[in-house]
Amino acid sequence: MANLDPEMMQESTATMQSALPDFRNTEIAFSYLSDKELKQMSWLFTLMNKPWLVQTGSTIGRWAVQWNIPFARSIVKATLFRQFVGGASLLKSLPTIEKLAHYKTQTILDYGVEAKESEVDFNATLRENLRAIEFASGNEFVPVVSTKISGLASNPLLEKVARGDELSRAEEEAYKAVIKRVESISLSAYEKGVSVFFDAEESWVQAPIDDMVNAMMRRFNKERAVVYNTFQLYRHDRLDYMIQTADAARSEGWIFGSKIVRGAYMEKERVRAREMGYPSPIYPDKASTDKGYNEALRYLVEHNDTIASCNATHNAESCMLMAKWIDELRIDRNHPHLNFSQLYGMSDHLTFNLADCGYNVAKYVPYGRVEEVIPYLLRRAQENASVTGEMSRELDLIHKEMKRRGLE
Ligand SMILES: Cc1cc2nc3c(=O)[nH]c(=O)nc-3n(C[C@H](O)[C@H](O)[C@H](O)COP(=O)(O)OP(=O)(O)OC[C@H]3O[C@@H](n4cnc5c(N)ncnc54)[C@H](O)[C@@H]3O)c2cc1C
Secondary structure, eight states, X not given: OTTSOHHHHHHHHHHHHHOOOOTTOHHHHTTTSOHHHHHHHHHHHHHHTOHHHHHHHHHHHHHHHHTTOTTHHHHHIIIIIHHHOSBSSTGGGHHHHHHHHHTTOEXXXXXXXXXXXXXXXXXXXXXXXXXXXXXXXXXXXXXXXXXXXXXXXXXXXXXXXXXXXXXXXXHHHHHHHHHHHHHHHHHHHHHHTOEEEEOOOOHHHHHHHHHHHHHHHHHXXXXXXXXXXXXXXXXXXXXXXXXXXXXXXXXXXXXXXXXXXXXXXXXXXHHXXXXXXXXXXXXXXXXXXXXXXXXXXXXXXHTTTTEEEEEEOOOHHHHHHHHHHHHHTTOOTTOTTEEEEEETTSXXXXXXXXXXXXXXXXXXXXXXXXXXXXXHHHHHHHHHHSXXXXXXXXXXXXXXXXXXXTOO
């Protein structure tokens, strides 16, 4: 380094800065995979592109693991689990975390367990979240832990609070316990130098989640973004609500943590609205969701001085737009307030090309035992089976890389 001419160095840094990521670069996207691993991934995505197989496999798989059928666990472990889960426990996820770090990608730890319904389960999720925060505090590659309030509270209770119904004494106590769990997670993250993302959920439970998370941001985000809320931009009211939250944060003097997503429950939302006879909260078409999403994204990039954000998407256009805007506004690519994220096992062409160009990127890495993460895995398989352009593009990219390596 000492022998290099500083002017040349400056020039080469400037040139590097100006090159935007090329999401078609499969060499960078898949360099973390050996030939054998790439072939396995190709095989798995080919299978997942057959909707009938995923449908049948899901039914049999869920049943077989539940009933401890010999080999069921091993089959899931060697296929979906290996592709989409970091490991069976925090410690077992370490090799995944270190591998991602080697490719300049951070990890957001996500305890892969689904919505629960008993106080015992809620407290177990709380303890697991606290363990994850402790673990993250000792690992520089894990800046964030993510959690879902539906793992800490009963859905009927959240729904009742959202409707503004009067709670019984027992329900009031239960709701106080939920708030306490959310507080312990946020306080622990604050004390241990970690951040926490609260996922967005169905619209009929989201209002109490927003209230709790806003209270936590107000309390713990004075010096840095400890707590982040999530905004689903497929909802037509969310852009305004996000801006309103940003205004409140600015006037009250706290840093707003905003993770944006398009939203995972579109079908469910529409069906419920239809059945119950209220207007759907979701935009009528994909183009309107995309427009709303990219407007929110632009707002977050422009207001990076007071908002810390995460662009959580597998949409290449939204990733490219954010990358371009960061450069156009001459913001450092590794500005701590500007982050991208994809799910582990998906959209490597986005993650590793962004990381290679110096942007902050993290994979959402779920962890947990096979039987705990089965619902998560089946959702991933079903998502990949649905006939979307995005998924076949993923398989195309795998084939492109296999050809480049002379494997087919
Ligand atoms: C890191 C990460 C964290 C996430 N966390 C959450 C979370 O906390 N809560 C949550 O709900 N989801 C979450 N998701 C899932 C997310 O909401 C999307 O379902 C998923 O990422 C697909 O959207 P996309 O932007 O990646 O890609 P795209 O393929 O571009 O978009 C697909 C999405 O567009 C929307 N859409 C599709 N068709 C229509 C239509 N006809 N009309 C209106 N909208 C339409 C839907 O939201 C659909 O999921 C997360 C995703 C990632 C990558």
